[in-house]
Amino acid sequence: MAIETIKKCPVCEHEDFKPWLTASDHTVTKEEFELQKCNHCNLIITNPRPNSESIGKYYASDNYISHSGKSNTLFNKIYLSARNLTLKWKHQLISAYFPEPKKILDYGCGTGEFLHYMKNKGWSVTGIEPNETARKKVNHLLGNNVLQSLESIKGNSIDAITLWHLLEHIHDLNNTIQNLKNLLSPTGYIFIAVPNPNSHDCEHYKKYWAGYDVPRHLWHFTQDTIKTLLKNNGLKIVATEPLTLDSYYVSLLSEQYRTPSQTKIVSGLKAFFEGLISNISATKTGEYSSLIYIVRQE
Numbered sequence: 001m002a003i004e005t006i007k008k009c010p011v012c013e014h015e016d017f018k019p020w021l022t023a024s025d026h027t028v029t030k031e032e033f034e035l036q037k038c039n040h041c042n043l044i045i046t047n048p049r050p051n052s053e054s055i056g057k058y059y060a061s062d063n064y065i066s067h068s069g070k071s072n073t074l075f076n077k078i079y080l081s082a083r084n085l086t087l088k089w090k091h092q093l094i095s096a097y098f099p100e101p102k103k104i105l106d107y108g109c110g111t112g113e114f115l116h117y118m119k120n121k122g123w124s125v126t127g128i129e130p131n132e133t134a135r136k137k138v139n140h141l142l143g144n145n146v147l148q149s150l151e152s153i154k155g156n157s158i159d160a161i162t163l164w165h166l167l168e169h170i171h172d173l174n175n176t177i178q179n180l181k182n183l184l185s186p187t188g189y190i191f192i193a194v195p196n197p198n199s200h201d202c203e204h205y206k207k208y209w210a211g212y213d214v215p216r217h218l219w220h221f222t223q224d225t226i227k228t229l230l231k232n233n234g235l236k237i238v239a240t241e242p243l244t245l246d247s248y249y250v251s252l253l254s255e256q257y258r259t260p261s262q263t264k265i266v267s268g269l270k271a272f273f274e275g276l277i278s279n280i281s282a283t284k285t286g287e288y289s290s291l292i293y294i295v296r297q298e
Contacts, residue, residue, distance in 0.1 A: 201247050
């Protein structure tokens with residue numbers, strides 16, 4: 001495996017990191033990875049980690065549901081059920097910024113259910129999905145509208161760009177944000193959903209928190225660090241919305257990681273109450289398990 005070590009923070013460009021915690025890859029390899037925190041801006045980084053050429057093996061599992069689309073476990077079934085519930089909500093969120101359907105790009109579209117839903121609502125859809133297995137599945141669904149990279153897309157041509165739990169997976173962070181910004185129409189918006197390490201469920205589960213998902217999650221953004229990152233790239237956050245269902249699913253996975261000997265019923269009950277507590281806490285702090293940032297050009 002080819003390893004890379006981050007020497008300079010992509011948010012503030014400082015080179016001073018401190019150990020944060022050690023977490024395990026619970027999905028594929030069971031290896032341990034260190035998380036470090038920037039002493040200047042507090043960005044949390046998986047460091048060192050697999051480089052872009054070697055990261056692929058960490059997605060090679062039927063348990064990695066966004067690529068497989070399979071419902072072969074209780075957790076995958078719950079994930080798929082929650083995803084189906086959120087499709088309508090995501091459409092309503094995006095439509096609040098666009099009175100009529102326009103062009104949408106889903107960056108990291110997985111197996112394409114979101115784009116399929118948007119296409120049925122009249123949107124012109126394009127997807128980017130580097131994983132070959134997922135890309136084949138979604139192109140069968142959407143008719144070859146999903147590409148491997150951004151190069152063939154015309155600049156300033158996309159009205160809505162979505163990154164549903166994708167930004168934290170990107171190695172080349174600033175260049176990718178700039179490339180996405182260049183595709184955006186002058187009146188366009190980017191919708192970015194990421195896990196929140198300042199959430200109550202993260203504080204509760206600590207190294208077992210499923211939102212860390214090492215080494216696939218390379219960066220772990222707080223509200224302050226993502227705001228600074230986007231501002232540095234000429235983008236501003238115009239609104240922030242919670243993904244309230246994420247706290248329940250993340251807590252369910254975290255319970256399984258922390259106590260694998262627990263029965264599924266016990267894990268489910270504990271996860272439900274922890275997800276509920278996390279959401280109640282976030283009504284006061286704003287620190288939900290996952291947050292969506294609605295972004296446009298400055």
